[in-house]
Amino acid sequence: MKKPIPKIYSFLALTAFLCSCSQNETNEIDAKAESQQFKIINVTNHDGKPFSTGDSKTTRTGKYVDNPGGGVMMQAFYWDVPAGGTWWDTVNSKVTAWSNAGIGSIWLPPASKAQNGAFSMGYDPTDYFDFGDFNQNGTTETRFGSKTELVSLITKAHTENMKVYADIVINHNSGGQSEANPFTGTNTWTNFNGVASGKFKRSYNDFYKNSYGNNDEGAFGGFPDLCHASPYVQDWLWLRADGVGKYYKNTMKFDGWRFDYVKGFGSWVVRDWNANVGGFSVGELWDSNVNTLNDWANNANSSVFDFACYYKMNDAFDGNNLALLNDDMMWKRNPYKAVTFVSNHDTDEISNKLLAYSYILTHEGYPTIFYRDYEEWLDKSKLNNLIWIHNNKATGNTSILYSDNDEYIARRNGYNGNPGLVVYINNSTTWQERWIQTNWANTQIKDFTGNSSWYPTTQGDQWVKIQCPPKGYTVWSINQ
Template sequence: MQKQIMKAYLLTTILVGLYSCNSNDDFVTNSTEAAAQFKVVNVTNHDGRPFSTGKLTNIPSGRYVENPGGGVMMQAFYWDVPAGGTWWNVVNSKITAWSNVGIGAIWLPPVSKAQNGPFSMGYDPTDYFDFGNFNQNGTVETRFGSKTELESLITKVHAENMQIYADMVLNHNSGGQLENNPFTGTQTYTNFTGVASGKFKRTSADFYKNAYGNNDEGIFGGFPDLAHVAPNVQDWLWKRADGVGKFYKNTMKFDGWRFDYVKGFGAWVIKDWNANVGGFSVGELWDSNVNILNDWANNANSSVFDFACYYKMNDAFDGNNLNVLNDDMMWKRNPYKAVTFVANHDTDEIWKKELAYAYILTHEGYPTIFYRDYEEWLNKTKLNNLIWIHNNKATGNTSILYTDNDEYIARRNGYNGNPGLVVYINNSSTWQERWIQTNWVNAQIKDFTGNSGWYPRTQADKWVKIQCPPNGYSVWSINM
């Protein structure tokens, strides 16, 4: 096999050499066998950051390092992961492999004890300080495991130079005891004074309706609705040194937060949390209106999931109308506060996921990969390739070069010595070719996905012809 690889590599070199002597050819073909066997090596550019040479090597990539294109997040769970307290160990076993392919952060489900005990996915929180170390709600461990296993996972993530984000459910609680509620004149399940940790004890005064009002922005599922205006709630969630936020960050060592159902309370809650606690934050604001997403992100001083992008991708790739990718999205409006995604534990509507991942991993924003897409459903090798492209080539702002119902071509314009890329997405059943204008003068380029064997050279006016396979994508950059 090694001799076959070397023969393929020598053939590539000969073909490229022949091509460089023939300026009349639009392109040359190239064997992709060598590219399938080796990883692409990173060297250091003039400002000290990793930069792709496009050369081939069999040297492992090692632990995750921050690259010019930024990071990639893994949603490290799905709805109804196996119960039985094994999930933290399952995720732990995958961290090194994820780091090696370029994943920079993982997002965990809610880590504290919830009403449904060993069967809960955590979105019905009872005791924010029970990480699987108290006998409460019918179990000691959470659905995902013990506190010790969680701490081991966090330690492993940091050892691999990655970050870890906690899913925070701040809108509502569940699992309280009945008490007489003077604000409703009835009995309500709002007595949390008996939580096993003894921390963040709550009563009806801490839930709507109460002395501060009848309600806030939203109620979820009929659960008791936390009143963030109540001093006790603010103190225990984000102000106290031993409160939820600071304990999670300083003692448990979480690096950031995914905030659940932020429609249920004011953006000022997240703004205050971020000001007092710090760390990365992203809000789940389930709305396709870019104005609403952007206003919330600015008011909360937080990133937000780009639901506008999500629904446009669904319309584009499954609805066979790539023209809608010209429409406004959060990553276009505010790329530094946009977290893009193709699927998650709540919604999984896009069928042509490979095209969608090619889109978010080559465009601006902070892309998220869904656990089941990566580990179970899609081609992991292709996703790893897109992660590498994102980390090493997806730099600079974006220029859309061409769209129609079936084709989409965009250029990342590069930044600080990194040449950027051109991504070509083809939603039709046949190969497509287009002349496009790059940022590169008289430069040989190649498709870093290996889907095309062309090695075209850009002209003096930066124009070049590229191609894209049916129902697929290609990603072009300087071959150096």
């Protein structure tokens, strides 16, 4: 049974509020409040549990340990990164700076040898145990480099107290030889008995259709569809000590998994992998329906990318309707299993990216930063500032204070001595100001982005006026 998102709507008693204001502010506040029709939406739909990023650091160079629903993840690649075997070294050269900025984990592209050899992005896997150390598919190194370089990168990341997630493609395989297939009555490209590593050899028995059935949840791109119902396949993927999952975790030292195209197989596959192998996991379930995302995450016992949030942000920021941010998203349903993002190697639709990053880096969920956004396309100093805010201020559950077409204001309510924050996003072309209610009485606050020079003091009833620049954002918290 699907549970609708519980929201608590509380309309503020403006009469009581006005009585507590000083006389010279009453008229201005009354006009503001009347025009805004203040409404606070408390997002308390995870049983009231506080949401925290973990250890609170006070320095820009603090190291952060990631956890499901906390920290910041870097997608450390994009589609068609430079070929030539240099990518592992490129990422290696950046992990110290990323860690100093507060990034706690990196997600790497599929690391094993694929059909297209030195030119493959890894999503057409042939040999799960060839990391660039076997001469296979026309090359020894993968597009990204050698096994030695990959191990060096993982070791360096761990030295910097960062986790490393492997992109795992287990829906389909590619690069097998042709063989007669009695289940299809034709020849199929399903003979992987000659893989150079000699591990996880496969034949037509290990792909649909076969003795276990005609198909599972979905095939992809005409590739041979791996049969997870086969005990042999299960054994090699996640059960045996020298199988794919445990070899990646225990020998290669990966800390977690990004599962590609999970629509192609049952959620039980990820659940069984996680139960037998362990580590953080997130599934790519490309679906904007929150019920679908939440059901899969619960059934798989895994995090899931918050495509519902992604598409709402696209419509809100590019469609000039920030009120859409009131709608349901995975991070509101289950923040500890929601991985939020602004763009990735497959999709890049949002134009107002800094506004979107200001949203995911101040709200609940496990935010992901896209390599090209950070290293090439956006202002790195502004992203670093938002990462710092996320790691130091973004604690507690969320109350949406105000939204309309152009403006959105939300409050993180703080946790365990951390005061939380108020984020103000303005998609209009002019400066905006709003009276809002904080959790702080008679306290000076400031904008931690530096976009506003105001240092207002909250009133005894916790109300204060804040501002936000055009096409910009501010993030307010106690001045300390």
